[in-house]
Amino acid sequence: MNQYLNQSVTVIKGIGEETAETLAEMKIVTIQDLLEYFPYRYEDYRLRDLAEVDHEEKVTVEGKVHSEPSLAYYGGKKSKLTFRLLVGRYLIKVVFFNQPYLKKKLAMNETITVTGKWDVHRQTITANELQLGFNTKQHDFEPVYSLKGRLTTKGMRKFIRLAFQQFGHFIEETLPVTMLQKYRLQGRREAIRAMHFPQNQEDLKQARRRFVYEEFLLFQLKMQGLRKFEREHSPGINQNFHLKSVERFISSLPFPLTNAQKRVVNEILTDMRSPYRMNRLLQGDVGSGKTVVAGIGLYASVTAGFQGALMAPTEILAEQHAAGLKQLLEPFSVRCELLTSSIKGKRRGEILEELANGNVDILIGTHALIQDEVSFKRLGLVITDEQHRFGVAQRRILREKGENPDVLFMTATPIPRTLAITVFGEMDVSIIDEMPAGRKTIETYWAKPEMLERVLAFVEKELVKGHQAYVICPLIEESDKLDVQNAIDVHAALSQYFQHRYRVGLMHGRLNSEEKDSVMKAFSTNEVQVLVSTTVVEVGVNVPNATIMVVYDAERFGLSQLHQLRGRVGRGSDQSYCILLASPKSEEGQERMRIMTETNDGFVLSEKDLELRGPGDFFGKKQSGIPEFKVADMVHDYRALETARNDAAILIQSQYFWSSPEYGFLRKRLEESGILAGEKLD
Numbered sequence: 001m002n003q004y005l006n007q008s009v010t011v012i013k014g015i016g017e018e019t020a021e022t023l024a025e026m027k028i029v030t031i032q033d034l035l036e037y038f039p040y041r042y043e044d045y046r047l048r049d050l051a052e053v054d055h056e057e058k059v060t061v062e063g064k065v066h067s068e069p070s071l072a073y074y075g076g077k078k079s080k081l082t083f084r085l086l087v088g089r090y091l092i093k094v095v096f097f098n099q100p101y102l103k104k105k106l107a108m109n110e111t112i113t114v115t116g117k118w119d120v121h122r123q124t125i126t127a128n129e130l131q132l133g134f135n136t137k138q139h140d141f142e143p144v145y146s147l148k149g150r151l152t153t154k155g156m157r158k159f160i161r162l163a164f165q166q167f168g169h170f171i172e173e174t175l176p177v178t179m180l181q182k183y184r185l186q187g188r189r190e191a192i193r194a195m196h197f198p199q200n201q202e203d204l205k206q207a208r209r210r211f212v213y214e215e216f217l218l219f220q221l222k223m224q225g226l227r228k229f230e231r232e233h234s235p236g237i238n239q240n241f242h243l244k245s246v247e248r249f250i251s252s253l254p255f256p257l258t259n260a261q262k263r264v265v266n267e268i269l270t271d272m273r274s275p276y277r278m279n280r281l282l283q284g285d286v287g288s289g290k291t292v293v294a295g296i297g298l299y300a301s302v303t304a305g306f307q308g309a310l311m312a313p314t315e316i317l318a319e320q321h322a323a324g325l326k327q328l329l330e331p332f333s334v335r336c337e338l339l340t341s342s343i344k345g346k347r348r349g350e351i352l353e354e355l356a357n358g359n360v361d362i363l364i365g366t367h368a369l370i371q372d373e374v375s376f377k378r379l380g381l382v383i384t385d386e387q388h389r390f391g392v393a394q395r396r397i398l399r400e401k402g403e404n405p406d407v408l409f410m411t412a413t414p415i416p417r418t419l420a421i422t423v424f425g426e427m428d429v430s431i432i433d434e435m436p437a438g439r440k441t442i443e444t445y446w447a448k449p450e451m452l453e454r455v456l457a458f459v460e461k462e463l464v465k466g467h468q469a470y471v472i473c474p475l476i477e478e479s480d481k482l483d484v485q486n487a488i489d490v491h492a493a494l495s496q497y498f499q500h501r502y503r504v505g506l507m508h509g510r511l512n513s514e515e516k517d518s519v520m521k522a523f524s525t526n527e528v529q530v531l532v533s534t535t536v537v538e539v540g541v542n543v544p545n546a547t548i549m550v551v552y553d554a555e556r557f558g559l560s561q562l563h564q565l566r567g568r569v570g571r572g573s574d575q576s577y578c579i580l581l582a583s584p585k586s587e588e589g590q591e592r593m594r595i596m597t598e599t600n601d602g603f604v605l606s607e608k609d610l611e612l613r614g615p616g617d618f619f620g621k622k623q624s625g626i627p628e629f630k631v632a633d634m635v636h637d638y639r640a641l642e643t644a645r646n647d648a649a650i651l652i653q654s655q656y657f658w659s660s661p662e663y664g665f666l667r668k669r670l671e672e673s674g675i676l677a678g679e680k681l682d
């Protein structure tokens with residue numbers, strides 16, 4: 001940036017060595033850092049009618065002292081000063097803790113202004129600030145910063161005010177004038193002033209709007225820049241597949257493709273044939289038919305003389321994919337093999353050898369599949385299933401394996417649009433937004449745990465028809481900390497309940513893979529009718545005869561996860577049911593249960609989930625590559641995000657962007673990010 005703003009904060013009067021050190025801990029080193037250290041909230045000094053103030057909200061009121069202030073000491077040095085205040089037509093109580101010296105400043109019938117927290121029930125303000133006379137705050141809002149060490153709010157306000165007075169005129173514009181005009185955005189200097197010292201709510205809103213756009217635009221320029229760079233610099237392969245064979249394969253399927261499937265197949269095949277390396281995300285709700293689409297892509301790759309790989313997050317899922325793909329592809333003389341960590345010894349050696357010499361066409365497995373010992377002869381297409389929990393960096397690692405294969409990521413967790421264009425912003429996205437015809441929606445009910453007996457009777461009605469049931473529990477074993485149902489206990493109780501009538505199996509993540517395998521097999525062959533399980537069955541498992549699912553402690557799951565779980569039923573032609581056993585205490589929890597009973601649409605649920613839980617929690621605990629913004633909030637500011645993305649996509653492609661001085665600053669930031677040199681995005 002410029003030399004003036006690059007000076008150390010110590011040029012500000014009042015900032016000495018010690019303060020500078022504390023500021024450095026807060027990553028504030030230069031004047032610019034200081035100016036861009038925005039408040040995390042504002043003290044609201046607007047005078048308001050108490051009738052409109054919520055319980056526990058902060059408020060400033062003017063009034064007349066209406067009783068002699070009384071001061072009481074307690075617990076040694078602690079004190080409480082109490083008096084009545086007439087505010088318009090309300091007579092309220094005001095309390096100041098531990099400021100005994102205020103007593104002598106207060107006199108009956110004098111006008112004062114107090115700021116504090118409003119207790120609706122007690123009609124009391126617990127005050128922390130007193131002004132004698134009318135409210136003299138010049139601004140409605142005063143900034144509050146998150147601080148360290150001995151810094152105080154007052155001090156920080158002063159430093160920033162000084163910095164702005166002395167150096168404000170050096171602040172340079174970063175956005176091009178055309179954009180400022182187009183969106184009527186505040187200039188950067190003006191916006192920085194307003195972030196710290198807003199004159200009113202509108203002023204603050206405009207400042208925020210400007211920075212939201214700036215942050216999103218820069219971020220999207222990086223994403224689009226990365227995408228462009230990878231397209232142009234990572235040599236892809238031309239997969240010249242045999243179109244006639246692919247068409248024959250598609251018409252051999254037992255059903256016609258849905259329009260959505262046709263569309264995404266086209267998108268994928270176009271990428272595969274292009275000289276670019278495909279980097280595509282395929283989204284489709286549970287049961288929308290992604291597997292077939294994957295199969296078509298893999299088959300196309302084989303007809304082009306390449307090998308394909310399909311990577312799944314769990315062994316169970318890998319096995320299911322292997323079985324499904326073998327059934328689809330082997331009639332077309334495509335050799336599919338499964339590779340997981342439980343395939344060992346001679347068999348493993350054989351597969352690896354056959355793979356290396358090109359006799360195996362398609363390899364299906366867990367992430368063991370991209371380890372060093374696995375080498376393909378001519379890998380053309382890598383498909384990963386349910387890898388949405390990985391961030392940008394991990395996605396790149398995968399792409400760097402092999403000889404620049406095309407890569408397709410599949411996910412059944414519908415990703416809200418805002419996250420799709422941030423977390424997956426550097427990828428192309430295909431969406432299957434249509435279900436195969438004739439699917440029945442799963443009827444979902446929310447029941448209180450007290451209704452368990454009735455719920456079990458309902459389950460039994462399904463079992464009597466020859467159907468099967470899933471029972472899902474949040475934990476494996478009993479835990480002292482959490483009062484939640486656990487798979488082992490529930491398994492014991494249900495075995496007792498259904499004894500001599502139905503067999504009850506148990507499935508959880510601590511079983512070894514052989515045990516898991518035999519449980520799953522028993523369930524899929526209907527030797528076991530009721531499967532008690534933790535969320536390991538969450539992804540992909542397919543037993544069409546299962547028509548009912550009961551979820552214990554359902555409030556402990558997020559919407560997306562519940563939707564995933566629910567997708568295990570409703571996979572056949574019979575009506576299916578999902579019963580959520582829950583007594584959520586929070587309103588948010590109740591809201592989640594209600595939404596589940598109201599919609600089967602994964603995209604609707606995912607948007608709702610994001611709204612309720614926020615972006616940080618959306619993908620669960622694992623690293624997810626969600627970017628952090630200073631001012632912007634991708635959930636609430638999603639419109640700005642979309643606008644910025646569209647602008648960035650156009651800019652990156654335009655000659656004007658790369659040459660016009662108007663875009664100099666944005667270009668520079670893009671260069672500094674290292675993306676244009678192919679460095680990794682963190």
Ligand code: ADP
Binds near residue numbers: 285286290291412437
């Ligand atoms: P996903 O992987 O998206 O959850 P699947 O690929 O497992 O879904 O498909 C779910 C079921 O729907 C499978 O039994 C599959 O054979 C079937 N299916 C897929 N596409 C169609 C279609 N176009 N018409 C009818 N059934 C389909």
Ligand code: MG
Binds near residue numbers: 236237275276277406
């Ligand atoms: Mg290609």
